[in-house]
Amino acid sequence: MQTQVHPLEPYFQQAVHDSYEGKLGLNDPDVTGYVTRMLCEFSDSVNLFRLRDGMGRPVEDLDEMMRAADPVTGTAASFDAERSMRKYIGDYALFVAGMYPEGIDSGLNGLARSRTLGDLIRAGKESYYIVSQFNLFEYKKEAALFARLSERFESCILGLALIREDLSDRRALPPDAH
Numbered sequence: 001m002q003t004q005v006h007p008l009e010p011y012f013q014q015a016v017h018d019s020y021e022g023k024l025g026l027n028d029p030d031v032t033g034y035v036t037r038m039l040c041e042f043s044d045s046v047n048l049f050r051l052r053d054g055m056g057r058p059v060e061d062l063d064e065m066m067r068a069a070d071p072v073t074g075t076a077a078s079f080d081a082e083r084s085m086r087k088y089i090g091d092y093a094l095f096v097a098g099m100y101p102e103g104i105d106s107g108l109n110g111l112a113r114s115r116t117l118g119d120l121i122r123a124g125k126e127s128y129y130i131v132s133q134f135n136l137f138e139y140k141k142e143a144a145l146f147a148r149l150s151e152r153f154e155s156c157i158l159g160l161a162l163i164r165e166d167l168s169d170r171r172a173l174p175p176d177a178h
Helices: 009-023 029-042 062-068 079-099 117-132 137-151 153-172
Strands: none
Touching: 009 029, 009 153, 029 079, 029 137, 029 153, 062 079, 062 117, 079 117, 079 137, 079 153, 117 137, 117 153, 137 153
């Protein structure tokens, strides 16, 4: 059975390839493919905030996400659930830091601690690293990819920022120049 291609996948594939491989020299087709699929997935805002609290509300606080992913003290019911939540946190941190930097708070918001770029980088790198440690059985093939995502997290953010900049430049062009 053939899987259906997301309508934005060809565009994102080209944009990620041009940014990661063309501009940054990150010649890693697995990373390029993974980031392309993440962009497709997060193009639907429901997927961007898919982690839910006990009341079914989206969890948007990074610290709350990290606590929830803990299989001992959090809500992750198993190590598989922890892996899934950590994968999501890595994706979320990468996406927000690279594509939606205006969503990063730079100070204190009332009494709640705001997330910073440093917080997102730490959470993303740590989460991808933890996912890479699930290196047995059905997860063995993907483990090395997540290790590379963790190691190259800042470069991956920069690559997404370059894509975002290119998108902004394209919107500024007159319609007949596209």
